[in-house]
Structure formats: C-alpha cells, structure tokens
Amino acid sequence: MSFGSEITNTLLLGKDEILHQQVLASFPLCDVTEEDLTQNPLFCKLLASLTQYVDKTGLTVPVKTELDKAEQKLHSQIHQWLCSESLQRGLQEMIQDNCVRKHHTTVPPDQSMFFETMEKCLLLAHYVKQLDSSSTANWGQPAVLGLTPQNLMELTPIKLNVDRMKQGLSRKLEKHLKDKCLTLLSYLHPEWENDSEGLKVIKLPHSSSLLDKEKKKAESLKETWWENLIILQRQTQLYLSELTKCIQVLQTLILDHRIKMQTDLDHRKLDYLKEKCELVLQKIKTEMLEIQLETYTADTISAHQKIREKLESELKALTAEKQAIESKLSSFEILGKDFEGLANEYFRLRQEIEMKNWALKELTQYKNK
Known part of the structure; x- marks a missing residue:
C-alpha cells in the first residue's frame, strides 16, 4: 500500500508541476511565482480555468476582438493621414526647391x-x-x-x-x-551611388525592409545602451563606495604610521638638538679660550689662576665658617626668646668694649706724643 501511495503522490506532483508551468506560461504578465501556486492550489486552479476565457495580456476574448478592430481602424486612419501628410510635405518641398532654384538660375x-x-x-x-x-x-x-x-x-x-x-x-x-x-x-547604401538609375529603382523596394532592420537594430542598441548605462551607474556606485572604504583605510594607516614615525622623529630630533647644543658649548669654550689667549699672556693667566685658586680656597673656608655659624645660630634659636635678649646684650657690651678699647688706644697714643 505504501509503495502504491508513493507512486500516486509522484504522479500528482508531476501533474501539479505541469499545471504550474501552463499557468505561468498563460499569464506571463502576472507577478506570480511557482511557489505561490504551490502554496495556493485553489488559486492555481482558478487561474487554470481562466485560461480559456482570458488571453496572455489579461483581456477577455470579446474585449480582445474589439481592441483588434480598434487597432486596425487606427492603423488605417494613421496610414491615410501619413499618405496625405507625405503628399502635402512633398508639394511644399517642391515649392521650396523652386524658390531656391529661382535665386540661382533662370x-x-x-x-x-x-x-x-x-x-x-x-x-x-x-x-x-x-x-x-x-x-x-x-x-x-x-x-x-x-x-x-x-x-x-x-x-x-x-x-x-x-x-x-x-x-x-x-x-x-x-x-x-x-x-x-x-x-x-x-x-x-553609399556603395550603390554609382549604379544606374534603373538598377536603383529595382533595389528601391528592398529599402523598407532594410529600414525596418535598421530601426530594430537601433532599438536593440538603445535598450542595450540603457542596460549598460544602468550597469555602469551601479558599478560606479559600487566603485565609489569601495573607493571611500579604501580611502578610510588608507587614512587610518597613514595616521597610525604617522604616530609611530612621529615618536621616532622626535627622538632623533632630540638627539640632534643635544649634539648641536654640546657642539655650541664646545665652540663657546673654544672662543673663550681664544679670547683669553689673545687678551692675557701666559704669566698673567698663571697669576690669575693662582689668585682664583686662593680666592676659591678662601671662599670654601668662609663657606665652612658660615655653615658653622649658621649651625650655632640654629642651636641658639632653639633656646628661645630669653637667649635672644642675652645675645643682644652681649652684642651691645662687645660694641662698648670695642669703643672703649679704641678710646684707650687713642688716649695712649696721645700721651706718648
């Protein structure tokens, strides 16, 4: 039983696929897919039943008949109008040619x-x-x-x-x-220009078919041009978007590379400035020595060096003495305000003693005289 049911389902599926293909072929302008027909079987059957009443464009048979008659009538009227218009324009062209001819010949x-x-x-x-x-x-x-x-x-x-x-x-x-x-x-046909008039007249009836071919070719080329234009526009948009992404990536790379290189450049610039500063200092020292050599003799320089050494030694001694006194003062400051009064009194007494010694010395000198 299961094998027979599988065969039946397979046959039904095959018939459904054929029906779907017939419906899609009968209504090419209808925006329906085979998946829609599969999901809606009743709708598929409705479309299949409509195929005997409606043509591929969606028109019923009576409407299609009336439309064909109207199109035939319109074509005949257009043909009549074109004939009369062609005749009218031909006559106007003859009059214009005659006017031009009168200006050039008699x-x-x-x-x-x-x-x-x-x-x-x-x-x-x-x-x-x-x-x-x-x-x-x-x-x-x-x-x-x-x-x-x-x-x-x-x-x-x-x-x-x-x-x-x-x-x-x-x-x-x-x-x-x-x-x-x-x-x-x-x-x-420029190559037929040198042919005789009779031969051209024989070839003339074929020009209409040639014009139809050229027209169809031009229309196909126009459609191809539009398709290529659309493709070109899409490709241009894609190219611009990809180009924008590449520019962004390039900017990121440039910034990263610039940051890394900037650190290296700063270090190199710092080393350069250090070396230049040392060179300038050496040059200054050299200039100072040259000025000293040009200004002072060797004996003067040696004497100045001795004086400098003596002054530096005295400066060191005075500095040491100053430090010792400052340490003593700091130890005295620890004792407070009472000691400050005693120190002032001691300083005053020392001044009086020095004044009295000076007066005694002067008095002694006066007595000796």
Whole structure:
C-alpha cells in the first residue's frame, strides 16, 4: 500500500508541476511565482480555468476582438493621414526647391506659373479648411474677419492655369518623390551611388525592409545602451563606495604610521638638538679660550689662576665658617626668646668694649706724643 501511495503522490506532483508551468506560461504578465501556486492550489486552479476565457495580456476574448478592430481602424486612419501628410510635405518641398532654384538660375515662365498656381491652390485649401464651419475643430468659433470659404474660393487662380498645373502635377510629384527615394537609398547604401538609375529603382523596394532592420537594430542598441548605462551607474556606485572604504583605510594607516614615525622623529630630533647644543658649548669654550689667549699672556693667566685658586680656597673656608655659624645660630634659636635678649646684650657690651678699647688706644697714643 505504501509503495502504491508513493507512486500516486509522484504522479500528482508531476501533474501539479505541469499545471504550474501552463499557468505561468498563460499569464506571463502576472507577478506570480511557482511557489505561490504551490502554496495556493485553489488559486492555481482558478487561474487554470481562466485560461480559456482570458488571453496572455489579461483581456477577455470579446474585449480582445474589439481592441483588434480598434487597432486596425487606427492603423488605417494613421496610414491615410501619413499618405496625405507625405503628399502635402512633398508639394511644399517642391515649392521650396523652386524658390531656391529661382535665386540661382533662370526659371522658364511656364514652370514659374506652374509652381505659383500650385502654391496658391495649397494656401486656399489650407485656409478653406480653417474656415470650414463643418470641421469639429472650428465648431462654435466665429469666422475670422467675417470671411467664409466662398469668399476665398473667389481668389482661385484662372481655370486654365489650374488645369495645366493638374496635368503636370502627378508627373512632377512622382519625379520629386522618386529623387527623394533614390537619395535615401544612396544614404542607406553609399556603395550603390554609382549604379544606374534603373538598377536603383529595382533595389528601391528592398529599402523598407532594410529600414525596418535598421530601426530594430537601433532599438536593440538603445535598450542595450540603457542596460549598460544602468550597469555602469551601479558599478560606479559600487566603485565609489569601495573607493571611500579604501580611502578610510588608507587614512587610518597613514595616521597610525604617522604616530609611530612621529615618536621616532622626535627622538632623533632630540638627539640632534643635544649634539648641536654640546657642539655650541664646545665652540663657546673654544672662543673663550681664544679670547683669553689673545687678551692675557701666559704669566698673567698663571697669576690669575693662582689668585682664583686662593680666592676659591678662601671662599670654601668662609663657606665652612658660615655653615658653622649658621649651625650655632640654629642651636641658639632653639633656646628661645630669653637667649635672644642675652645675645643682644652681649652684642651691645662687645660694641662698648670695642669703643672703649679704641678710646684707650687713642688716649695712649696721645700721651706718648
């Protein structure tokens, strides 16, 4: 039983996968994944049942039929408009070419009359269309300057000139369009420019397919360009972000290296300054010795050295005596204020004794005289 159930489950899973693929293929514009269909089997069955009523774009059969008819009607109207517009522009180009030709060469009178008549007819047709009250574009608007199409029709050129213009119009228009097509063919195939006119006319029907290919190629290149532009923008953003990270890492490395190197540089600079200071001191001593040698003789220097040694020894003795006296004074200060009074009294008595000794000495000298 278990083996049979496994086979049944396998078959069901295979059918579900096929159904999922059919639903996804029937609704390519629907943002649904195979996982969604697996998790929602009833929704999958609903979409599968809708496939016989709805096409790939999501439109029902009647709506699709009406849309196709509307598109066909629109294409036919666009085709009619393009034909009339092409004819109108071709006639305008012929008039412009004639105006340019008149400035460079002498135009025959009949040809000049032909183009003047055609230009007047085109202008009248244009303005009559503008003043036509039946046109939906001008419905409900007042007539310009009170003019009507009948007023403009009175300005129609002479019937004889109009008839002559109509007789030669088709031939001249055909020649103009033919020259334009041959120019376009030469532009598309420069290597065919030296071919004969008959050969160019034979090759001319293939230019439409060539233009379609070039158009499709241009559209594909444009799509590729947009895709490459998007990829380039993403790569530029990634490059800038990575470059910013690299700059931050580089700044960190520079700061760390600068801190480490700064300590070494400071030590070296300190050693340099020490050596320079010692050199300056040695130079000062040398200068002092040179000044002494230039100022004093050898005997004077030896005498000064002896005097210096004697003064230094006396200074040492006086310093030792001073220290001894200061130690005695410090020991006396310990005794307090009572001893200070006795010391002052002793000092006063010593001064009196010295004064009396001096007076006695003076008296003795006076008596001896």
